[in-house]
Each structure stands twice: as structure tokens, then as C-alpha cells.
Amino acid sequence: MTDLEWDTLVLGAGVLGCATAYHVMRSDPDRRVLLLDRNPRPAQGNTRRSVALFRDLFTSSTNQALASSTIALFDHVEGELGHNLGLKRFGYYWMMDPGKLDDLRPVLEDLERHGSDLEIHDRSDVRALLGEHIELDPVPPLDRGPLGSVAGAVMARNAGTLSPSRLAGWFEMEFRALGGRVEYGFTVDRLVPESVRGNGFRVWEDGRVAAVEGASGRLRAREFVVAAGAMTPSLLDPLGVDSHVKPRTRQAFGLVGEGATALHERNGFPGGHLPVMVLPSAGVYLKPVGSQRMLLAGCADDLGRPFGLDEDPQPEAEFLRDQIRPVVEGYLPGMKGAEVKVSWAGQYHSNTIDGNPYVFKESNLTVVAGASGSGIMKSDAIGRVAAAVHLDQRSTELFDGHRMNVADLGIKGRKVAPEALII
Ligand SMILES: Cc1cc2nc3c(=O)[nH]c(=O)nc-3n(C[C@H](O)[C@H](O)[C@H](O)COP(=O)(O)OP(=O)(O)OC[C@H]3O[C@@H](n4cnc5c(N)ncnc54)[C@H](O)[C@@H]3O)c2cc1C
Incomplete structure (x- = not known):
């Protein structure tokens, strides 16, 4: 040697x-x-x-290429090589307020034209899909700024989860x-x-x-x-x-209860499965975990969330209470009173x-x-x-x-x- x-x-x-x-x-x-x-x-x-989600819905063509080719590899490894990655496809339902939907509509329509497996929904489509579970014009908690109205959504089908x-x-x-x-x-x-x-x-x-x-x-x-x-x-x-x-902490909270169960049991979703829901405010998202009738909630909090390495980050109960719950309960009132079954935190290495x-x-x-x-x-x-x-x-x-x-x-x-x- x-x-x-x-x-x-x-x-x-x-x-x-x-x-x-x-x-x-x-x-x-x-x-x-x-x-x-x-x-x-x-x-x-x-x-x-990680929360272990995948999607090919990105506005940067570089990100699209990176994600869609990697998802094709997932299909190959599991489908053709027979190696179980725990792959499940249930789609992403990305709801947007009027400003965001207007901004992104040209890019989204372009993606649709070029063969991305997505559909652009208007407000009435969102209502039809989520029924009375969704509040399209949520009322914010007293003394707090507005939660954006739901103007529409993008349903991206080439999306789901796997075991990282x-x-x-x-x-x-x-x-x-x-x-x-x-x-x-x-x-x-x-x-x-x-x-x-x-x-x-x-x-x-x-x-x-x-x-x-x-x-x-x-x-x-x-x-x-x-x-x-x-x-x-x-x-x-x-x-x-x-x-x-820069490192930045991100958290995940698994919520269970009647509201989460009712959403999981609702019929009519493409593929027959509740998709990941992204709510219009602060990138709050809910990942369905069907086997436990759970919704894993996370949030892209930037301003107010310090950068810095934390080797053992912990989920913060007050972050769930004060930041995530008001958004989730504003748009999905049935989620009020949901209990936390599991929670954890990790760190992104963020490109800002x-x-x-x-x-x-x-x-x-x-x-x-x-x-x-x-x-x-x-x-x-x-x-x-x-x-x-x-x-x-x-x-x-x-x-x-x-x-x-x-x-x-x-x-x-x-x-x-x-x-x-x-x-
Ligand atoms: C809450 C949360 C949710 C997320 N959700 C998603 C999602 O849904 N989908 C998605 O695609 N991504 C998601 N991510 C991001 C995803 O987890 C990361 O992009 C990905 O895991 C990065 O992989 P990595 O190999 O760069 O980092 P890591 O998995 O952190 O790997 C780095 C490795 O380096 C080792 N290492 C570090 N320092 C040293 C050292 N000094 N000596 C020896 N070894 C060292 C560590 O032990 C570690 O194993 C999420 C992240 C978090 C925190």
C-alpha cells in the first residue's frame, strides 16, 4: 500500500x-x-x-430534470430490479393563493404542455376534491395576519414517498x-x-x-x-x-384524530389515495401516512428560524402550537384537536x-x-x-x-x- x-x-x-x-x-x-x-x-x-417525499413538480428545469430522472431510477430499482424501496405514489396537491397561482400559472401551463403529469385546478375543483374538509377563505386567529385564500391548486401525480x-x-x-x-x-x-x-x-x-x-x-x-x-x-x-x-432546522409532527382519519377515508382522489397537501400559507404541508391514518405536518419557516448547526435538533411543541396548527386548522378545520403521535427534527443544508x-x-x-x-x-x-x-x-x-x-x-x-x- x-x-x-x-x-x-x-x-x-x-x-x-x-x-x-x-x-x-x-x-x-x-x-x-x-x-x-x-x-x-x-x-x-x-x-x-427526512419526511421522504418525492415529486417532479419544480419550476427550475434543472430541478425537474434532477427529480424526474431520479424518480425513474426509483421505479427501475423497485419495478425491474425487485429491490423494495417502499415506493408509494399518491401525488402532491399544492394549493396556492391568488398571487402565487397567477405568478406560477405560465410555468405550470408550460410544464403541462411539455408532458408533466399534472393538472391545474381552480377553486371549484379544490372544493370538489376536498369537499367540506377545506376552508377556502380561512379566518386567521384573532389579532394575526391573514391566511391566503385558496385560489386553486396543482395536482402533480408523479409524486409520493419511499424509504430513504x-x-x-x-x-x-x-x-x-x-x-x-x-x-x-x-x-x-x-x-x-x-x-x-x-x-x-x-x-x-x-x-x-x-x-x-x-x-x-x-x-x-x-x-x-x-x-x-x-x-x-x-x-x-x-x-x-x-x-x-447553511444548516437550518426543520421539523415534522405526525397528527392523528378524527379529522385526519376523515381525510384519509374520503373518496375521489386520483389513484384512490389522499395526496400530500401543501397549504397556501408558509409552505405548510401534510403527508398522508395511510397505515396510521396520520398526517405528517411540516413547514418551510425561514424568517425567524436561525441558521446554525445543531447536531441533535429537537421538535418544538410551541412551534407546532403557534405556527403550524393555526395554518392547518385554518384550512382544514376538522384537524382541530388532532393529537401528536410522533415528532422529530433534522437539518437542511440550505441553498438560500x-x-x-x-x-x-x-x-x-x-x-x-x-x-x-x-x-x-x-x-x-x-x-x-x-x-x-x-x-x-x-x-x-x-x-x-x-x-x-x-x-x-x-x-x-x-x-x-x-x-x-x-x-
Ligand atoms: C425534516 C426534514 C424533512 C425532509 N423531507 C424531505 C423530503 O420529503 N424529500 C427529500 O427529498 N428530502 C427531504 N429532506 C432533505 C433530505 O433529508 C436531505 O436533502 C438529504 O438527506 C441530504 O442527504 P445528505 O447525504 O447530503 O446528508 P446526510 O444524510 O445528513 O448525510 C451526511 C452524512 O455525513 C456524515 N458526517 C457528517 N459530518 C461528518 C464527520 N465530521 N465525520 C464523519 N461523518 C460525517 C453524517 O453522519 C451523515 O451520515 C428533509 C430533511 C429534513 C430535515
């Missing part, structure tokens, strides 16, 4: 690190690749804390089958820079990262991929590499500029970040882009055959449209 043992060291075995490691091995089977994580197995970071840990496990299994190696239980404290000559680092020399270092020792590699999720800025800031993302992921290379470091609330649903495509960036390729083919110019997701040659449908 040489001192530079690994050709590539992938730091982070969340869904994005696993997907990237797999695609690096696929593209270059002779490469010696190590996938490393501090946890004892893959997908134990924020991948495990099974998905990450599949990428990791395929990576190992190709000869990739894993090292679990290794916490990286820092990335160690040195000059390309290999002895210390002087400002006038070309620098690179030479190793990762932690209490378990040092691991050297020629090249690195950092896919450390919300930890990415803390690992890169000390190096002077800007990840362009345009809502598309970042994949870029600095020196011998490939950074995969900014997946915000959609890293799972775009994982295969992000992994392909990251592998191509890592291997200095200009473009990559996504699972569905779409070709993507990888610089589009980078920093310098970035070419993406801002995303309007973020949760």
Missing part, C-alpha cells in the same frame, strides 16, 4: 454520499474508493430524519458490489491541507487536501468528495472553502440563493451540498453530477437519458433558474 492509499475518499454516507460513491465507481471501476461516515451504517444523518434508508442502502450495496470500500464509525475532525509537494503548505504553492483526520487516525487520499450534509460548512469553513450553504443543489470542485475537493428539502428525490441525479465533476467530465447522462452540463450546478458557471416551489 502506498502512503496515498485511496484514489477517492467520500466523506458522508447519507443518500448523497452513497449515490456519489456508487456513480464514481460505476464510471471508473478501477478506482480505489472509500466511503466514510461517523455512524455505524449509511443514512443515519439527516437522510433518516433503503434507497441509500441500495446505492451503498451497489457501490460495494463494484469493489468500493466503506469505513464506518470514523468521525472526521478536520480536512488536512498540504502543498502538492507533500510537505506542509505555503501560500505561494498549489494546495490540496491530503487527508481526513479524527480520533481514529488519518486517512489519506488523492481526491475527496465532501457530502457531509449539514456538517459541510463546519468542515469546509476552517479550510477557507465556501460551501455556499436559488433553491437548486450545488456541486463544485475546488482543488482536489468535490463538494455536494445545498440539496435543501429535496436531496432524496434528486439523489441519483445529484450523485451522477457529482461523480462527473469529481472525474473532471463536462456533462453526465441522467438515468432517463437526459444530458446535463455539470457546470450548471457549479459556482462559477452556474446556470439554473431560481426555484419557486420550495418547502
Whole structure:
């Protein structure tokens, strides 16, 4: 063994690190690749804390391509390879107030014309679908600002849920089958820079990262991929590499009771299943968990929600009470008094500029970040882009055959449209 043992060291075995490691091995089977994580197995970071939804409904064509090709991969893995990902399709029902619907109508109509499996509904369609369960003009709690009226909705059918840990496990299994190696239980404290000559680092020399270092020792590699999720800025800031993302806590609350049961039992939804409902205010969404007659509620709270790494974020009862419940109960009055069956919190690594992921290379470091609330649903495509960036390729083919110019997701040659449908 040489001192530079690994050709590539992938730091982070969340869904994005696993997907990237797999695609690096696929593209270059002779490469010696190590996938490393501090946890004892893959997908134990924020991948495990996700709400696990997928959709191909995005306003940025880059996000659409990333998500729709990844969803096609899900279908392939489960349908053709027979690997159970726990895939369920039940659609997204994204309700909007008049301003948002007017703004997005041209993009949505364009998507519809170009074959996206979606339907634009007006107010009366929303009423027909949700009946008396929905309040189209909700009254806000006393002394509080208005909750927007429901002007219409988009029903996106290529959407649903799957098991993120099974998905990450599949990428990791395929990576190992190709000869990739894993090292679990290794916490990286820092990335160690040195000059390309290999002895210390002087400002006038070309620098690179030479190793990762932690209490378990040092691991050297020629090249690195950092896919450390919300930890990415803390690992890169000390190096002077800007990840362009910030960690932010997001929460999920499973609500049960008569209102949730009644919604689950209502007939007439396309496919016969209650879809994910996104309410017009603050991106409050409700994911159906049919087996438990539960609705998992979350919210895209930005202003007032501080950035910052929290390694063990906890759900806040007062956030549910003061922020989420008034919105849910305003639009869905039957949800009043719903009990909390389960709750948890995790962290996004948020791209605050345009809502598309970042994949870029600095020196011998490939950074995969900014997946915000959609890293799972775009994982295969992000992994392909990251592998191509890592291997200095200009473009990559996504699972569905779409070709993507990888610089589009980078920093310098970035070419993406801002995303309007973020949760
Ligand atoms: C509440 C919530 C709901 C969400 N809902 C959805 C959803 O519905 N759909 C969707 O697509 N996405 C959703 N997301 C986002 C999704 O979870 C992320 O985009 C995705 O999991 C990111 O994967 P990752 O591999 O980048 O990060 P992670 O899964 O966090 O992986 C990073 C890995 O790096 C390891 N690591 C970090 N630092 C170190 C270190 N110093 N040493 C060693 N190992 C280290 C960690 O242990 C971890 O395993 C949600 C997120 C949250 C928090």
C-alpha cells in the first residue's frame, strides 16, 4: 500500500454520499474508493430524519430534470430490479393563493404542455376534491395576519414517498458490489491541507487536501468528495472553502384524530389515495401516512428560524402550537384537536440563493451540498453530477437519458433558474 492509499475518499454516507460513491465507481471501476461516515451504517444523518417525499413538480428545469430522472431510477430499482424501496405514489396537491397561482400559472401551463403529469385546478375543483374538509377563505386567529385564500391548486401525480434508508442502502450495496470500500464509525475532525509537494503548505504553492483526520487516525487520499450534509460548512469553513450553504432546522409532527382519519377515508382522489397537501400559507404541508391514518405536518419557516448547526435538533411543541396548527386548522378545520403521535427534527443544508443543489470542485475537493428539502428525490441525479465533476467530465447522462452540463450546478458557471416551489 502506498502512503496515498485511496484514489477517492467520500466523506458522508447519507443518500448523497452513497449515490456519489456508487456513480464514481460505476464510471471508473478501477478506482480505489472509500466511503466514510461517523455512524455505524449509511443514512443515519439527516437522510433518516427526512419526511421522504418525492415529486417532479419544480419550476427550475434543472430541478425537474434532477427529480424526474431520479424518480425513474426509483421505479427501475423497485419495478425491474425487485429491490423494495417502499415506493408509494399518491401525488402532491399544492394549493396556492391568488398571487402565487397567477405568478406560477405560465410555468405550470408550460410544464403541462411539455408532458408533466399534472393538472391545474381552480377553486371549484379544490372544493370538489376536498369537499367540506377545506376552508377556502380561512379566518386567521384573532389579532394575526391573514391566511391566503385558496385560489386553486396543482395536482402533480408523479409524486409520493419511499424509504430513504433503503434507497441509500441500495446505492451503498451497489457501490460495494463494484469493489468500493466503506469505513464506518470514523468521525472526521478536520480536512488536512498540504502543498502538492507533500510537505506542509505555503501560500505561494498549489494546495490540496491530503487527508481526513479524527480520533481514529488519518486517512489519506488523492481526491475527496465532501457530502457531509449539514456538517459541510463546519468542515469546509476552517479550510477557507465556501460551501455556499447553511444548516437550518426543520421539523415534522405526525397528527392523528378524527379529522385526519376523515381525510384519509374520503373518496375521489386520483389513484384512490389522499395526496400530500401543501397549504397556501408558509409552505405548510401534510403527508398522508395511510397505515396510521396520520398526517405528517411540516413547514418551510425561514424568517425567524436561525441558521446554525445543531447536531441533535429537537421538535418544538410551541412551534407546532403557534405556527403550524393555526395554518392547518385554518384550512382544514376538522384537524382541530388532532393529537401528536410522533415528532422529530433534522437539518437542511440550505441553498438560500436559488433553491437548486450545488456541486463544485475546488482543488482536489468535490463538494455536494445545498440539496435543501429535496436531496432524496434528486439523489441519483445529484450523485451522477457529482461523480462527473469529481472525474473532471463536462456533462453526465441522467438515468432517463437526459444530458446535463455539470457546470450548471457549479459556482462559477452556474446556470439554473431560481426555484419557486420550495418547502
Ligand atoms: C425534516 C426534514 C424533512 C425532509 N423531507 C424531505 C423530503 O420529503 N424529500 C427529500 O427529498 N428530502 C427531504 N429532506 C432533505 C433530505 O433529508 C436531505 O436533502 C438529504 O438527506 C441530504 O442527504 P445528505 O447525504 O447530503 O446528508 P446526510 O444524510 O445528513 O448525510 C451526511 C452524512 O455525513 C456524515 N458526517 C457528517 N459530518 C461528518 C464527520 N465530521 N465525520 C464523519 N461523518 C460525517 C453524517 O453522519 C451523515 O451520515 C428533509 C430533511 C429534513 C430535515
